[in-house]
Amino acid sequence: MSEKHVVTMGQQFGRRSWAEPWKIKMVEPIKTMSAEERQKAIEGAGYNTFLLRSEDVYIDLLTDSGTSAMSDRQWAALMLGDEAYAGSRNFYDLEEAIRSYYGYKYVVPTHQGRGAEHLISQVAIEPGQLVPGNMYFTTTKLHQELAGGKFVDVIIDEAHDPASQHPFKGNVDLDKLEALIQRAGPEKIAYVSVAGTVNMAGGQPISMENIKAVRALTDKYGIRVYLDATRMMENAYFIQEREPGYQDKSVAEILKEFCSYTDGAWMSAKKDNLVNIGGWLALNHEDHFEAARNLVVVYEGLHTYGGMAGRDMAALAIGIQEAVQDDYVRARVGQVRYLGELLTDWGIPIVQPIGGHAIFLDARKIYEHIPQDQFPAQALAAHIYADSGVRGMERGVVSAGRNPETGEHNYPKLELVRLTIPRRVYTQAHMDVVAESVKAVYDRRKEAKGLKMVYEPKYLRFFQARFEPLA
Ligand SMILES: Cc1ncc(COP(=O)(O)O)c(C=O)c1O
Ligand SMILES: N[C@@H](Cc1ccc(O)cc1)C(=O)O
Incomplete structure (x- = not known):
């Protein structure tokens, strides 16, 4: 493997790891909450991770947008x-x-x-x-x-x-x-x-x-x-x-x-x-x-x-x-890949190959018993938050909106939850915590239920829609 390639976890012997080309000079404390508090928070947010308060989030993988650490x-x-x-x-x-x-x-x-x-x-x-x-x-x-x-x-x-x-x-x-x-x-x-x-x-x-x-x-x-x-x-x-x-x-x-x-x-x-x-x-x-x-x-x-x-x-x-520096981009994409490889090694279905800014969990496969009109990815994102305070985002039928001509839901082939990694913000230990939470939710997948949408705004509905769990 050339030096330019990310050295993966699998190479145990003679391994030469890369590390982030920066060190941490200032930190922002984050808090953990109890399982009951998280459940209350996600209910209050209508099972939409966009509607959570950021202070109620432990590891925030909602987006890589505007969330970078500046130098x-x-x-x-x-x-x-x-x-x-x-x-x-x-x-x-x-x-x-x-x-x-x-x-x-x-x-x-x-x-x-x-x-x-x-x-x-x-x-x-x-x-x-x-x-x-x-x-x-x-x-x-x-x-x-x-x-x-x-x-x-x-x-x-x-x-x-x-x-x-x-x-x-x-x-x-x-x-x-x-x-x-x-x-x-x-x-x-x-x-x-x-x-x-x-x-x-x-x-x-x-x-x-x-x-x-x-x-x-x-x-x-x-x-x-x-x-x-x-x-x-x-x-x-x-x-x-x-x-x-x-x-x-x-x-x-x-x-x-x-x-x-x-x-x-x-x-x-x-x-x-x-x-x-x-x-x-x-x-x-x-x-x-x-x-x-x-x-x-x-x-x-x-x-x-x-x-x-x-x-x-x-x-x-x-x-x-x-x-645009090579060592920066390598570490950036490498961190995303680290998380993706852990999940892949544990048999959790994610979009392959692992992309540049996020891991996309295949909710259609993980919750195969939940039909798409019961919003499996929306439910999965909510369940991961309730498990650990890790916040991701739905990228499936809710995000795809409605066909402006027929008014029907657009049903995309991809029904995903995105775990997006902010740039220069989290450590490898954070990625381990995320992977373990996804695994815990995955292991309980058969018990999971879908959602019904109870409020739907006109534009970009995924940002503000509200849901309730189906019995
Ligand atoms: C691929 C892509 N294009 C455009 C945009 C729009 O950018 P912004 O969020 O800064 O308005 C985003 C994010 O929203 C994006 O991910
Ligand atoms: N572009 C940002 C913010 C955003 C999120 C979802 C959207 O559908 C639109 C904008 C992102 O990809 O995270």
Whole structure:
């Protein structure tokens, strides 16, 4: 195994482990609660982990979004915020960091990823157009729909199969994409929406070969490709690890090459860029840039802050540089893999291969006796919280929402619970505690019951829906 590869638990002899390339300078105490207190808390939250108070959570694996630990350099940079309304120095540093690491020409700052999704959808989608993509993401798809577009899934079939070991389950199926372009006509396609890694598929990467082919195909029809770069550094690490020809390239080189095959990107900087808040849109074409730079002043703030304070942009510019370091990404993906390998060794079904930001428990398999309209993943997330105070999130039928035309639930093939690892926050011992709790719940799986939904909001229902246990 090359040095670049993560050394796994299995190698007992002559093993050379990696460790996190940082040490801990400040800590935040967390508390444990009794089983009765946890049961009360999850009932009070309507069996929805989004509705728990964070002080009632022991190990918080709800999301890797905005939950990273910043470095001492980032904290120091907060003191150097230039809080000018217009032309903040920190914006120009941020613009420079995005240009040099991602390679795009123009930058529009936003308060977080959704702000950027809103702008790109409004400027690049005409009502009635289609937006093909490698699996939906909740907020991305909603913004595409609110702009009058229709998302069409063109990811490879393997992505919908939790057991498939395909190394690049985020790949676009080129046949599906070309058939759609020919059926609808190129002018009906707003752009191709590509995400690296693919969150809803389990944090699965897309290969360099695939993005090159997407570029070649879309060039043939004059269609643009926009990237959801939220976890693109983790995607670059998987390319380095798995794709022939990239073993000796740095994550930074791979990131830049990948982005060069796209026309622009939107970013939730709260993930890969190691900050607690922030986002951006970066574009290569002047027409969409000008339109987005104009729209940002309506929804986010002036085009040199877009909803972020100067200090936020300062921390973000440094986060970009820190997150693209090979040893950082290896430790990040390695910690996720450590947890996933423990669960796999214990026979617990999870999405394979283990992705970049999270472990996805296969609730459909674990609770095979609970039908999908009784929300098995929602129930599993609640049961894990009740067992140990570990908070994960449903990624199944509740997240998939309803079909806007028929009003029926969308029934996704993947019915999952996501245990998402915040960056630079938890230790290996925390991962052991998580794995043991999942195992305890798994061992009691046959007794588990489903849920019924008793409150359902209109948009992104998974955030606020409430449930009650079925008798
Ligand atoms: C893949 C992906 N894209 C976009 C977003 C939207 O970003 P934000 O939460 O910063 O609005 C998220 C998270 O919400 C995400 O995981
Ligand atoms: N993007 C964040 C926050 C979020 C969670 C779920 C969503 O469906 C939307 C946003 C995440 O993946 O954790």
